[in-house]
Amino acid sequence: MIVNSNSIMESNTMIWFRKGLRIHDNPALDQARRGCKHLYPVFVLDPHYLDPDQTAFSPGSARSGLNRIQFLLESLRDLDASLRRLGSRLLLLRGEPSPVVCRLLKDWKIGKLCFEFDTEPYGLARDKQVKDFASKYGIEVQSPVSHTLFNPSDIIGKNGGRPPLTYQSFIALAGRPVDPLTTMYSLLPPIGETGDHELLSVPKIEDLGYGDISQEAFSPFRGGETEALNKLDQVLEDKAWVAQFEKPKGNPSAFLKPATTVLSPYLKFGCLSTRYFYKRLDDIYTSVGKHTKPPVSLVGQLLWRDFFYTVAFGTPNFDRMKGNKICKQIPWRENEELFVAWRDGRTGFPWIDAIMIQLKKWGWIHHLARHSVACFLTRGDLFIHWEKGRDVFERLLIDSDWAINNGNWLWLSCSSFFYQYFRIYSPISFGKKYDPNGNYIRHFLPVLKDFPKEYIYEPWTAPLSVQKKANCIIGEDYPKPVVNHEIASKECKKKMGEALASPTSKINPLDQKASSSSRKKQHHNDSHEVASLKIKQRKNMK
Incomplete structure (x- = not known):
C-alpha cells in the first residue's frame, strides 16, 4: 500500500510549549488538536536555563536561580499529569530549543506547528528560526496571542506605529479583551511514532547536577496550573477583598500571609491565563456592583502588565540604557x-x-x-x-x-x-x-x-x-x-x-x-x- 507522505504530515500536529504551561484557555493547544490524527505535545529543556553555573553569585544556572528552575519543573510535572489525564503526555527533550524543534518537525513529519506568540527579543529570534524552517518545508505555523490580554502589535498599530508611553493612553487604545476559551477537553488526539528520539521524564532539581542542596531554602510557592487555579479560587473567594483591592495599599512586611495575590509567577509561566483571570475578576465586579477601578484595582494590575509588554515589544533596546530612546542617559557610578x-x-x-x-x-x-x-x-x-x-x-x-x-x-x-x-x-x-x-x-x-x-x-x-x-x-x-x-x-x-x-x-x-x-x-x-x-x-x- 502506498501512503501519501503529505497526508501523513497533514495529520500530524505539534504543540510546542514554552510559556503557556496550562490546558485552560490555551488557543495554541485548541488549534493544534483540531483536525489532526496525532498530536505531539513538546517541551525542550534548555541546558543554558537548567545546568549549574558555578560562577553565578547564587545557586542556579547561567540564566536562573534555583527557585525559578524549581517552579518551572513543578509546572512541567503538573502539565504532564494534566495531559496524561487527557490520554496524552508531555514529550520532553533536551537541547538548544530551535534546532531540536526543527529536527522533530522533519523526523515526525509534522504538518502543523502551534505555539503561543512570544514578544521577548530572545523568543522572537528563536521562533523566527523555527518559522523559517517550517516555511521551507511547507509546514503550517499558527502562533496565537494568549500570554497577554491584548496583541501588542494591535495596540501599537492603533497608536500610529508607536507604543503608548503612558498608562492612560494605553487604556484608551486597548478596549476590552476577548473572553477566554471555555472549551473543556475529555480526550486529546494520541501521540504518533516518536522514533529514536530520547524522551525524558521531568527531572527533579537534584537530578540536574546541583549536588547537595539540602541546606538551600526554597520558595514556599509551588508551580503548576493546578496550584494556580487553586490559588485563584482562594483569592477570589473573598469578593469584598477583591472589590476593595487598591494599590498603593498593602503591607510589604507581611510574609506569613502576603498582602497580595502572589499570582504573578503563574502568569509569568502561563500556568494561569491572564484572560481567564480578567474574566473571573470582571464577573465579581458585576456581582458586587461597587468596586475599585484601574489603575489601582486588580484588573488595573493586569492592564499594567499589558502596558509594559506593549511598550517593551515596541521599543528597541528596552532592556538597556544605551540605545533606548525612552530611557534617560544617566551617568550611574561603578562601585x-x-x-x-x-x-x-x-x-x-x-x-x-x-x-x-x-x-x-x-x-x-x-x-x-x-x-x-x-x-x-x-x-x-x-x-x-x-x-x-x-x-x-x-x-x-x-x-x-x-x-x-x-x-x-x-x-x-x-x-x-x-x-x-x-x-x-x-x-x-x-x-x-x-x-x-x-x-x-x-x-x-x-x-x-x-x-x-x-x-x-x-x-x-x-x-x-x-x-x-x-x-x-x-x-x-x-x-x-x-x-x-x-x-x-x-x-x-x-x-x-x-x-x-x-x-x-x-x-x-x-x-x-x-x-x-x-x-x-x-x-x-x-x-x-x-x-x-x-x-x-x-x-x-x-
Whole structure:
C-alpha cells in the first residue's frame, strides 16, 4: 500500500510549549488538536536555563536561580499529569530549543506547528528560526496571542506605529479583551511514532547536577496550573477583598500571609491565563456592583502588565540604557563593593537587607519591597546602574518577566515613565510604618532578632551594652551602614537633577509632561511607583 507522505504530515500536529504551561484557555493547544490524527505535545529543556553555573553569585544556572528552575519543573510535572489525564503526555527533550524543534518537525513529519506568540527579543529570534524552517518545508505555523490580554502589535498599530508611553493612553487604545476559551477537553488526539528520539521524564532539581542542596531554602510557592487555579479560587473567594483591592495599599512586611495575590509567577509561566483571570475578576465586579477601578484595582494590575509588554515589544533596546530612546542617559557610578553589599543583603540597613534575603530565599518579595530596594540601589542612596539591579531580580525572582522587570527598573530609577527623582524611600522609616516591631527583619535577619524595637531599624545607634545583650555587635556580627542615608540621598538628588538638566539625558519635555499628567490621573498607581500625589506624602519619606 502506498501512503501519501503529505497526508501523513497533514495529520500530524505539534504543540510546542514554552510559556503557556496550562490546558485552560490555551488557543495554541485548541488549534493544534483540531483536525489532526496525532498530536505531539513538546517541551525542550534548555541546558543554558537548567545546568549549574558555578560562577553565578547564587545557586542556579547561567540564566536562573534555583527557585525559578524549581517552579518551572513543578509546572512541567503538573502539565504532564494534566495531559496524561487527557490520554496524552508531555514529550520532553533536551537541547538548544530551535534546532531540536526543527529536527522533530522533519523526523515526525509534522504538518502543523502551534505555539503561543512570544514578544521577548530572545523568543522572537528563536521562533523566527523555527518559522523559517517550517516555511521551507511547507509546514503550517499558527502562533496565537494568549500570554497577554491584548496583541501588542494591535495596540501599537492603533497608536500610529508607536507604543503608548503612558498608562492612560494605553487604556484608551486597548478596549476590552476577548473572553477566554471555555472549551473543556475529555480526550486529546494520541501521540504518533516518536522514533529514536530520547524522551525524558521531568527531572527533579537534584537530578540536574546541583549536588547537595539540602541546606538551600526554597520558595514556599509551588508551580503548576493546578496550584494556580487553586490559588485563584482562594483569592477570589473573598469578593469584598477583591472589590476593595487598591494599590498603593498593602503591607510589604507581611510574609506569613502576603498582602497580595502572589499570582504573578503563574502568569509569568502561563500556568494561569491572564484572560481567564480578567474574566473571573470582571464577573465579581458585576456581582458586587461597587468596586475599585484601574489603575489601582486588580484588573488595573493586569492592564499594567499589558502596558509594559506593549511598550517593551515596541521599543528597541528596552532592556538597556544605551540605545533606548525612552530611557534617560544617566551617568550611574561603578562601585562593585556597594553593589555586592546590596545584592547579598549586607548594606547595614536591616529593612533593605531583610528584603534581599527574602528575595534570595523565597524568590518573591512584595511590590513595595521591590520598590524600596530598587530605589536604594539607584537614585535613593547608592546611585548604581539600574541594569545591575535588574540582573539580580531577573535571576532570583520566580516571577521574573522580561518586560515587567525591565519596565519597573526603568520606572523606579527614574530613567523612564516616572520622573520625580526627589521622592525617595527611606531605608529606615518606610518599613517601620508597616512593621514597627520589626518582625519581618527578625525573621529574615535572625542575627538582629533580640534587638529592642526602638533599634531594630537602626541597630548602629544602639549603645554597646544593648548590642552585647542582643548578642550582635554592629561592625562585627552585622555590618555598619554602607552609607549615611541623609547625605547619600541628598547627593543622589543632586546628581539626578544635574543629569536631567544635561542635554545628553535626551528627555522629551512633552513626554515628561504627558507622563506627569497621566500619573496625576492615576493617583500614582503604586504597582509601579510608591509615590502617591497626596499632599501629605509630598515630603521625602523618612
